[in-house]
Amino acid sequence: MKSASKRIVGILLAAGKGTRFGNAKLLAPLAEPSHGVSGGAALGVAAAMHLMAALNEVVAVVRPGDVLLQQALAETGARTVVCERADEGMGASLACAVAECADADGWLVALADMPWIAPATIAAVADALGDGAEIAAPSYRGERGHPVGFARPYGALLRELTGDEGARSLLAARRWALRLVEVDDAGVLLDVDRPEDLRKQQ
Numbered sequence: 001m002k003s004a005s006k007r008i009v010g011i012l013l014a015a016g017k018g019t020r021f022g023n024a025k026l027l028a029p030l031a032e033p034s035h036g037v038s039g040g041a042a043l044g045v046a047a048a049m050h051l052m053a054a055l056n057e058v059v060a061v062v063r064p065g066d067v068l069l070q071q072a073l074a075e076t077g078a079r080t081v082v083c084e085r086a087d088e089g090m091g092a093s094l095a096c097a098v099a100e101c102a103d104a105d106g107w108l109v110a111l112a113d114m115p116w117i118a119p120a121t122i123a124a125v126a127d128a129l130g131d132g133a134e135i136a137a138p139s140y141r142g143e144r145g146h147p148v149g150f151a152r153p154y155g156a157l158l159r160e161l162t163g164d165e166g167a168r169s170l171l172a173a174r175r176w177a178l179r180l181v182e183v184d185d186a187g188v189l190l191d192v193d194r195p196e197d198l199r200k201q202q
Helices: 043-054 067-074 090-100 119-130 152-159 168-173
Strands: 008-014 058-062 079-082 106-111 135-140 148-151 178-182
Touching: 008 043, 008 067, 008 090, 008 119, 043 058, 043 067, 043 106, 043 119, 058 067, 058 090, 067 079, 079 090, 090 106, 090 152, 106 119, 106 152, 119 135, 119 148, 119 178, 148 152, 152 168
Parallel strands: 008 058, 008 106, 058 079, 135 178
Antiparallel strands: 106 148, 135 148
């Protein structure tokens, strides 16, 4: 069920180079189904579909020239944005995406190489933002995972991010504002760096 109390926009960061994986990481097929997404679907597409299942609006940011990925993500219903500054790192990509929907009530930042997060988990984090949390994230067995949500007051700070740390520095500086949402979802911790990770997670 989608969270609708406030306009929480999903941000899918899909502009990385994926150098440790090799070419076209986010178009690599899943070996098994994931929360209603069939096996064989591209892992970036699965991540986008899980966001779309939980939220009314998703912005996916891609790097220039990544036409096949952009088309695949657009077919999920996500709005795709090409970030000309993608080579500067994840922070620049996140800033680019947030600028595209700066009037939202909050942003839920997800990584496109994490295709095993349940839509119910995403909705729970969005609901925490809707319930007044400044920053929210899922926690699985005591470990903070993804996606991470930020309320509207953080918009200006998100739009100023640079470098390759994404929002880590912001999280570190505002640790007191973080609300953890306990979930029974190991997918919040699992990403894909190398081809063997696609099998390791099964």
